Amino acid sequence: MSNSLKMAWRFLRIDWRSGELQLLFVSLLLAVTIVAGLTGFVGRLELMLAGESSQFLAxxxxxxxxxxxxxxxxxxxxxxxxxxxxxxxxxxxxxxxxxxxxxxxxxxxxxxxxxxxxxxxxxxxxxxxxxxxxxxxxxxxxxxxxxxxxxxxxxxxxxxxxxxxxxxxxxxxxxxxxxxxxxxxxxxxxxxxxxxxxxxxxxxxxxxxxxxxxxxxxxxxxxxxxxxxxxxxxxxxxSLEDNQPSIAQALTRAKSFFLLASSMVIVLAVIAIAMTSNRYCQRHVKHIAVLKTLGATSGYIRQLYSLLLLLLFITVSLLGCLLAYGLQYGLLSQVAQELEVAIPPVAAMPFVLGVVAALISLLAFTLPALSTLQAIPAVAIFRQSRQSMLGFSRLSLFIGFAGLLLLLLLYTEQLLLSAVLMLALLLVLLVIAVPARLILKSLPAVGARANSVWSMALANLRRRLFANALQLGLFAISLMLLIVLLGVRDNLFKQWQSQLPAETPNFFLVNIQPQQVATVAQWLGQMGVSTEAIYPMVRGRLVEINAQPVRERVSKDSFKRSGADRELNLSWAEALPADNTVLAGEWFSSDDQQLVDGVGKVSVESQLAEKLNIQLGDRLTFRIAAVEVKAVVNNIREVEWDRMRPNFYMLLSRASLESLPQTSMTSFYLPDQQHRQVAQLLKAIPTAVVIEVDTVIKQIRSIIHHVSLALQLVLLFVVLGSVLVMVATVQHSLDSRKKENTVIRALGGSRRLIIGSLIAEFVIIGLMAGVLATVGAELVLLALQQWVMKLPLTLHPELWYLAPLLGVTIVGLAGYVAARRVTRVAPMQLLRES
Structure with a gap:
């Protein structure tokens, strides 16, 4: 064991100096850091945001x-x-x-x-x-x-x-x-x-x-x-959801985004480790053959490489966890300073997930390949090319997917979500790789003319259809995940920003007596402030639906949650109020404002209608003091309650309420420098009540700001994961191109020709991956808008250029670096290595 450990340590140092270990080491290190750092950051950030949000309840x-x-x-x-x-x-x-x-x-x-x-x-x-x-x-x-x-x-x-x-x-x-x-x-x-x-x-x-x-x-x-x-x-x-549903909804959607993004990072990290692990094994085929010729047994080789991987795993895990802790602390310190809340204690699970991600990848994609090699005779290894000797076997792929499913299950704690993510990954890879193969196959069939960079690139693309299609599929998946998250983030930003736009009303004026309405309107006009309509308000209780008592119509819990167990604010309006949308029926016409046989019309808010099972045409009975008011449901409307404007569950015909005792209310926006003028209004109408809600608006905006900032930080991790996968994929395909380019150089091909053809080949692959990723991301975003986020269906043309540009830039740059490495060594040396 001591001899094997020394030999394993020597192999690690040799591999590090030769550069064979560096990409695997970096992939493992980034994977552990990103998974442990991101999951820990997200978990602790959620606690901090929840702490800030809990201020709404004190x-x-x-x-x-x-x-x-x-x-x-x-x-x-x-x-x-x-x-x-x-x-x-x-x-x-x-x-x-x-x-x-x-x-x-x-x-x-x-x-x-x-x-x-x-x-x-x-x-x-x-x-x-x-x-x-x-x-x-x-x-x-x-x-x-x-x-x-x-x-x-x-x-x-x-x-x-x-x-x-x-x-x-x-x-x-x-x-x-x-x-x-x-x-x-x-x-x-x-x-x-x-x-x-x-x-x-x-x-x-x-x-x-x-x-x-x-x-x-x-x-x-x-x-x-x-x-x-x-x-x-x-x-x-x-709870927060009961008190501030808009903030609770924003946090819920942000948590869903965090969960989705961090799950994608885990998937990307495992893919990158799988690619680099397999490449590392390929480059050790010759080492194993030499050991066998020197008399090493299969058991010794198995022990040697197990120790080698164990040393690598321990080193990467310790260093990755330290980097992840530093990453969490650095990011959370800034957020904690802005939120003025304490940083939550460190949780062990994120670091466990980071370590497990590296362990699963090594066990799934490295050990199976090495186990296969150690059982093959040395002569067979020397006679066959390394490329044909090693690849992703069905067993290793099965172990890898099972390990990834386990990792996602540990993180999300949701079997259904983990399974859906895995199936979606396989489906997307299939959906992208098949069209990619067809597109590559349809490229012009040209010979590799010595003086044509593009002809040589096209010939190389057609010659390796399966490998290039798989490579293109991995590129496209990385870019598609990035574009999907960008689109989701933009949708969330637009939705949150629309909740509290500039000049959101920051004052409510209530308990306005009928004779004071003209005074209020005049004062608002003199101040030149932005104001909402002045709404009359009557307090009443809903007692019957279709002559059946409301308490008997629905369950006790539904009755209580609907809010119908207490008096409601009733009002009327000639025009549909801002931030209200009619979902069923039609808004009141002039005739609908009048009574027919003593019965008026009523507009019901959609959530209340759902809780009380109210439909169009139902007859509602309200008790206002000792008076009963009857109305037929004319329309059902959706109300955006989080816009800081007067809104009502029930809007009745004008004739139903105007003869009853009433007060009025309105809201308006007043800049800071004009706040002192409110005292003048209160002296003119002392019975009115002014409610200043600037602090509530500031609290809401603060939470939205920090949630938005957190989304962008999480997105940065996804970008790192995507780049890591693309670089690992390019490096994985480098060895297969080295021999071909060696022959071309030996036959007189110039460095410029080889570098140009490789760059052109990767630029084409990057461009195609970007186009396919854009199409796939747009379809996914439309599905999310329709079934998850409940938003209007809109395209995202502002994102269409991003994936092709990133694909061409990142993959093309990786191709250039790979080409320089291929052409840096003399042809004779490369032929001897081959």
């Missing part, structure tokens, strides 16, 4: 309830190691020098917020900054519009109920403001301990409680499963 989960919950629930959470905080939300009158104002109060316990920070100011218009908690007992933080309306200054005493509190800071935002930012009156944040002194909470008071929970994901899930069956109808367990 926790990982929120439990909302109209009353106190059982202490057993909180004890269970404590037993699982979850952090906790408590909130009480209520409306109350705030008095300053006997001048009252209705405010929305949030009373927070000491640990609030569990995730995120509270933004405050030291003056009305001073710079805002973030703090880790709320006000201490005896103090309150208030929105600046309260100070403006009551002409108060910081340090002023105010009363909430019987408690005297001091205004110490200007409240800008809380991390969970997006959980319900439309509230009656300015926001006030106080300490939980001061609630008892106010004496405003009594039996029958309209208050809501919220318990915040944060901690390990497994503990959160365990508590969620335990708590779910015990929740009452009026209690809500909120």
């Amino acid at each position: 926790a990982d989960r929120q439990l909302q309830s109209p009353r106190e919950v059982s202490p057993v629930w909180l004890q269970k959470a404590s037993a699982l190691g979850l952090q906790q905080a408590k909130l009480i939300n209520f409306q109350s009158m705030l008095y300053a020098d006997d001048e009252p104002m209705l405010v929305s109060v949030k009373a927070a316990s000491r640990h609030y917020p569990l995730i995120g920070k509270v933004n405050i100011r030291d003056g009305l218009y001073s710079a805002e900054y973030a703090v880790d908690g709320g006000p201490p007992p005896g103090e309150i933080w208030v929105e600046r519009r309260l100070l403006q309306q009551l002409d108060l200054a910081l340090g002023s005493p105010v009363y909430i109920g019987d408690a005297q509190l001091i205004i110490s800071k200007v409240l800008v935002s809380e991390p969970d403001r997006g959980a319900g930012f439309i509230s009656m009156g300015p926001r006030v944040l106080m300490h939980y301990q001061d609630v008892a002194a106010t004496q405003v909470i009594s039996e029958g008071s309209r208050i809501s409680y919220a318990w915040l929970f944060a901690g390990d994901a497994a503990a959160i899930n365990t508590f969620e499963r335990w708590l779910g069956p015990q929740l009452g109808e009026s209690q809500r367990w909120l």
